[in-house]
Amino acid sequence: MTGDAAAGMNPGIGYTALALVSAATLLIGFYGLRISRTTSDFYVASRTVKPWWNASAIGGEYLSAASFLGVAGLIVASGVDALWFPIGYTAGYLMLLLFVAAPLRRSGAYTVPDFAHARLESLPVRRLTSLLVIAIGWLYIVPQLHGAALTMRITTGLPAEIGCLVVTGVVCLSVVTGGMRSITFVQAFQYWLKLVAIAVPVLFILFRLAGDGPPGADGAQLLAEALDAETHAPLYRNVSLSIALLCGTLGLPHVLVRFYTNPDGASARRTTLIVLGLLSLFYIFPITFGVLGRIYAPDLAGGAADATVLLLPGRVFDGASGDLLAALVTAGAFAAFLSTSSGLAVSLAGVISQEFFRGSVRGFRLSAVLAAVVPLVIALLTESSALAGSIGTVFAFTASTLCPLLVLGIWWRRLTAHGAGAGMLTGALLCGGAMLASAVLPRIGADTPAWIEQPAAWTVPAAFAVTVLVSRLTAGSAPGGAAKFLARLHTPEPLGPCPAGSRFRGR
Amino acid sequence: MTGDPLHSQAPPRVRVTAPGTGAAPFPVSRELDEQSEVGELIIGSLIRSQLRLALVVGGGFLLILLSVPVLLAFLPVIAELTVFGVPAPWILLGVGVYPLVIGCGLLYVLSAQRNETRYRDLVDGR
Numbered sequence: 326m327t328g329d330a331a332a333g334m335n336p337g338i339g340y341t342a343l344a345l346v347s348a349a350t351l352l353i354g355f356y357g358l359r360i361s362r363t364t365s366d367f368y369v370a371s372r373t374v375k376p377w378w379n380a381s382a383i384g385g386e387y388l389s390a391a392s393f394l395g396v397a398g399l400i401v402a403s404g405v406d407a408l409w410f411p412i413g414y415t416a417g418y419l420m421l422l423l424f425v426a427a428p429l430r431r432s433g434a435y436t437v438p439d440f441a442h443a444r445l446e447s448l449p450v451r452r453l454t455s456l457l458v459i460a461i462g463w464l465y466i467v468p469q470l471h472g473a474a475l476t477m478r479i480t481t482g483l484p485a486e487i488g489c490l491v492v493t494g495v496v497c498l499s500v501v502t503g504g505m506r507s508i509t510f511v512q513a514f515q516y517w518l519k520l521v522a523i524a525v526p527v528l529f530i531l532f533r534l535a536g537d538g539p540p541g542a543d544g545a546q547l548l549a550e551a552l553d554a555e556t557h558a559p560l561y562r563n564v565s566l567s568i569a570l571l572c573g574t575l576g577l578p579h580v581l582v583r584f585y586t587n588p589d590g591a592s593a594r595r596t597t598l599i600v601l602g603l604l605s606l607f608y609i610f611p612i613t614f615g616v617l618g619r620i621y622a623p624d625l626a627g628g629a630a631d632a633t634v635l636l637l638p639g640r641v642f643d644g645a646s647g648d649l650l651a652a653l654v655t656a657g658a659f660a661a662f663l664s665t666s667s668g669l670a671v672s673l674a675g676v677i678s679q680e681f682f683r684g685s686v687r688g689f690r691l692s693a694v695l696a697a698v699v700p701l702v703i704a705l706l707t708e709s710s711a712l713a714g715s716i717g718t719v720f721a722f723t724a725s726t727l728c729p730l731l732v733l734g735i736w737w738r739r740l741t742a743h744g745a746g747a748g749m750l751t752g753a754l755l756c757g758g759a760m761l762a763s764a765v766l767p768r769i770g771a772d773t774p775a776w777i778e779q780p781a782a783w784t785v786p787a788a789f790a791v792t793v794l795v796s797r798l799t800a801g802s803a804p805g806g807a808a809k810f811l812a813r814l815h816t817p818e819p820l821g822p823c824p825a826g827s828r829f830r831g832r
Numbered sequence: 833m834t835g836d837p838l839h840s841q842a843p844p845r846v847r848v849t850a851p852g853t854g855a856a857p858f859p860v861s862r863e864l865d866e867q868s869e870v871g872e873l874i875i876g877s878l879i880r881s882q883l884r885l886a887l888v889v890g891g892g893f894l895l896i897l898l899s900v901p902v903l904l905a906f907l908p909v910i911a912e913l914t915v916f917g918v919p920a921p922w923i924l925l926g927v928g929v930y931p932l933v934i935g936c937g938l939l940y941v942l943s944a945q946r947n948e949t950r951y952r953d954l955v956d957g958r
Contacts, residue, residue, distance in 0.1 A: 408925035412897070419893060419933050423886040423940055560901055567897070591948070594941050601937045605930035612926045736883050812875040815882060817948035 338648055339480025342655035346518070347495045350663055353511045376592050380599035382509045383583045385516035385660075386668035387414075387600075388607060389465075390472025391716035393519060393661035396608070398631035399714070400615025401622070407615065409563050410570070410717065411608040417574025417720075418604060422597040425575050427590035428735045428814035435585055436676050437578055437727060444734045446804040447742030453749055455680045457726050458578045461719060462673040463700045465577075466666050468715045470704035472631070473662040479632050480655050486705060492659075493701045496667045500674065500693040509586065515664040516603065522657025523610040526638045526650040530617050533641055561782065562775050566717060569781030573720030576727030579668040582675060589818040634658070670696045718760055721781040725752030728785065729792045735814055738807050740792070743799040748792025755784040878951045882944060889940045896932060900924055 392414060399407035434440040437458050442451035470489040477488025499511060574580065587593040611634070618625060618633040622640055625633050635658065638650035673696035674689050682688025729748045733740045759780035766773045776783065796803075804810075904911055904921055913920040 405921050405925065408922070412925065412929050415930065416893070416897070416933050419937055419940075420890060422937055423890045427944070560905060563901055564898075571894075591945065594944065598934075598937045598941050601934050605934055608930070609927070616922070616926075736879070808872065811879060812872075815875065815879045817952060 335648055335651075336481045338652040339477070339655055342480070342652045343477075343491065343659055346656045346659040346663065347491070349514070349518075350495060350499055350511055350660075350667075353514055376587070376596040376599060378509060378513050379583060379586055379596045380603055381513035381516045383512075383580065383596065383600045384603040384607065385512035385514070385519065385664045386579055386583065387577075387604070387665070388516065388519055388661060389665035389716065390469050390658070390661050392607070392611060393523065393658055394472055394475070394631045394634050395714075395716065396611040397615035397618055397633045398625075400612065401618040401633045402626045402630040404619070406563065408612065409566055411612060413567050413570025413717075413720075414574070415601065415604045415608060416567075417571050418597055418600050420571050421575050421580070422594060422601070424732050425581075425735060426584060426593045426597045429581065429731070430584050430587050430593035431590045431814050431816070431818070432810075433813075435582070436672065436679065437576070437581055437731070438676055438680070440734065441730060441745065444804070444807070444810055445740070445742040445745055446806065447746075450742045450746050450749075452680070453746055454727070454730065455676050457749060457753060458676050459673060459696075461576070461723050461727070462578055462669045462676075462696065463703065464719045464722065465579075465716070466669050466697070466700035467704045467707065468719075469662045469666045469669075470700060471707075471715075472658070474704070475631055476635060476655065476658045476662075479635050480651075489701055489704050492662045492666055493697050495663055496670050496697050497694050499663075500667050500670045500697075501690045512664050512668060515660040516607075518660045519657045519664075520607055520610070522653045522660065523607070523614065523634065526634075526654055527610045527613045527617070529646075529650060530621075530637065530641050531613070534617070534620070559775060562779050565721075565775075565779035565782035568785055569717060569721035569724050569779065572724035572728040572781070572785055573722075575731055576723040577720075578676070578727075579665070579672040582672040583668075591817065666697065666700075717779075718763075721779070721784065722753070722756045722760065724781050725756040725784040725788045729789045733789070733792055733796075735811075737793075737796075738811055739796055739800060739803055740807070741796045741799045741803045743802060744792045744794075744796025747795040748788045751791040752784055752788030755787055756780050759784065874951070874954060878947065881947050885940065885943050885947065889936050889943075893932065893936045897929065900929075 392411070396407065396411050399410060429440065432440050432443060434443050438451045438454040441454040442448070470492060473488035473492040474485035475488070477483055477491070478485045481487075584593050584596075587596055614634050614637065618630075618637055622633065622637055625636065629636070634654050635651065638654060639647045641647070642650060670693050674693035677692035677695055678685070678688040682692060726749045729752065730745050733748075734745065759777050762777050763773045766777070910920050915923055
């Protein structure tokens with residue numbers, strides 16, 4: 326059915342858009358190569374990135390296939406309930422701002438495992454955290470590649486696998502050559518590209534809607550039917566999803582690595598605030614796209630819902646204007662896959678190379694390839710499901726594992742290595758089990774209950790509870806430096822320039 | 833520089849000052865560095881006030897957010913209200929939540945900054 330829908334789409338559009346975005350990404354990557362030379366450059370852009378740049382980069386990295394295609398698709402498919410996804414994606418940053426942003430920056434660690442190691446002084450916990458970060462990163466890249474496959478099939482008619490291969494190739498090239506400094510520029514550029522790519526078609530379609538009125542005989546009737554306010558999902562599902570998205574954002578490895586590039590805690594907070602604004606601005610458009618999709622193309626709800634953003638411009642406008650708008654959204658979609666995948670590849674490569682290659686630049690490059698190729702294999706072996714939904718599952722997993730470690734590690738002095746380890750294992754087993762069950766149950770013909778489909782509402786509290794309980798039981802093994810470490814996390818940096826290493830302003 | 837007449841003749845000027853009258857004999861920053869009880873108390877109170885702030889802002893946000901589906905579930909009348917033909921639930925969830933998120937974020941950043949300024953004033957003793 327997607328083949329029929331795509332029949333009117335000119336393959337040239339897809340090729341042009343893909344070539345332009347890839348070229349721009351690689352060009353900025355190479356430009357960055359000229360200024361990134363040292364190991365520290367490669368990892369965290371030497372911590373000299375300004376809040377606006379950083380916020381644009383975070384936005385660019387975060388707005389993935391799930392946001393660009395998935396939100397509108399889900400609105401077309403399931404109506405008002407889908408609005409919880411963009412709310413969760415945005416409000417997750419509020420939670421990050423409240424509980425993590427400034428202290429994490431002050432911890433001075435490069436990655437989440439670094440944080441776990443420094444805070445808990447335990448190598449096994451560090452290893453466990455690394456494994457979880459790698460698993461989360463891989464799980465998160467897979468839907469990006471599925472999105473790329475979908476876009477490739479619809480816009481060019483080529484086999485879906487080509488889309489995965491192209492995205493993986495461009496990601497590897499740009500990460501291997503430029504490291505994070507160039508990635509920061511690439512990501513910042515891609516936020517604005519994505520915003521323009523989704524805003525312009527929406528505005529054009531809105532003008533058409535305002536000019537000609539809704540299609541069909543009775544406009545008001547159509548609008549009322551399209552914007553059915555009935556919630557179909559039970560309250561539990563929406564609450565559990567919100568918990569997953571709110572707590573999951575805190576632990577996303579590719580988001581956290583961005584915070585180390587802020588010069589200090591206060592600017593980490595400012596950056597996050599700007600991110601909230603940028604995300605709120607962006608999500609207006611996929612939401613509007615979804616609403617317009619319900620008006621103009623309700624038939625897509627059948628199975629091609631994720632392609633709404635790509636197909637709608639061509640349905641509303643004929644000829645060259647339709648082609649141009651379609652090219653624009655295609656470019657934005659590719660920007661979405663590329664930026665999220667390369668951001669994830671960078672953060673994964675950081676973790677893998679520190680864990681297995683002792684953090685050399687060569688090891689980083691090798692790890693970047695590893696970080697991108699494994700999800701490629703998984704993506705080629707698995708079927709794509711609704712993009713926004715599969716990303717939601719990854720958020721639930723992150724919320725059940727890394728969120729308790731970070732929140733309790735930052736705010737609770739009595740956290741012990743045993744407690745953190747037990748909590749992460751509990752969360753990983755419960756949530757991983759639920760994910761497996763919801764993948765297996767439909768195949769054996771059984772219904773998937775809501776509590777298995779959206780496990781965050783019970784796995785996140787369980788992980789927190791186990792962490793606290795085991796920490797209480799092993800209170801004797803609390804790390805000796807905990808009080809000092811916590812003090813460092815929450816002490817504001819001195820104002821103005823100060824010699825490195827001095828914690829307080831000289832008098 | 834040896835040929836400079838000013839510097840070769842006069843000894844360099846030295847500023848002579850009295851020891852600060854208001855200065856604490858034992859600076860707070862030293863207390864903090866040495867992990868003394870006073871230092872721990874000050875840091876502890878900063879951490880507690882930041883945590884309280886985060887919990888209040890976060891809790892308030894969640895309460896308002898949760899009230900939307902609860903209201904819609906118990907007062908179905910709201911779902912029938914429309915603005916320019918768009919039903920109220922779409923407006924509330926699609927647009928209304930975002931200014932709230934930004935507002936909460938701004939409130940938190942300003943208040944957290946204020947907590948830190950207060951702490952700095954305490955440590956620097958001014």
